[in-house]
Amino acid sequence: MKRLVARVWRLIRGPLQWRVLWFAHAKFMVGVTGVVRNEAGQVLLLKHRLWPVDRQWGLPTGYAIKGEEFPLTVVREVREETGLDVAPGRLVQVISGYKLRVEVAYEALHVGGTLKIDSFEILEAQWFSPDSLPAGTSEAHVQLIKATSA
Template structure:
């Protein structure tokens, strides 16, 4: 039986194989977070309108769109939410195990732009020293800023 399956698999190469794999495997949204720092080492935090009122502060974050490379998601989300331009850096976090979501985080460096927040999603944007984060900062984001991750 295994040999028959292998032969059939080899016969359906190309787009049909991809279609079969797509139907057979789980689909996930990918949440991408940017640990954005300026040249002084301060970190950018946003006060998010739609997050719990007791934990509204966090890093710029959003979902990757189809075909988008994750470092470019950081660039896009920061620009959309703040008007700032960033250069993505190294990958600092990957976590799966959620029902329909995978989370990734990248370091990012401020390279330009003018602060102009998206008033729909974001209430406020501020730069903070990593050891002086505001009350109500998401714990997982605090750990990312400290260079640790919540396992």
């Protein structure tokens, strides 16, 4: 049976193989977070309107769109949510094991732009010292900040 499957697999090649794989495997959204710092080493935190009230502060984050490279998701999300421009840096975390999503995080450096928050998603944006984060900061994001501060 394995030989038959292998033979059929070799015969269907190309786009049909990709279709079979797409139907046979799990589908995930990819959440991308940016640990954005300015030249002074401060971290950009956003007060997210749609997050639980007791932990609304967190890093810029959003979902990758189809075909988008993850570092560019950080650039797009920061620009959409804050009007600021960033240069993406190194990959700092990949987390899997969720039912419908995978999460990745990148460092990023503020390189310009004018702060203008997207008031639909974001209530406030501020720069904080990694040692003085506001109450209500997402614990997962506190850990990311600590991990990238060393």
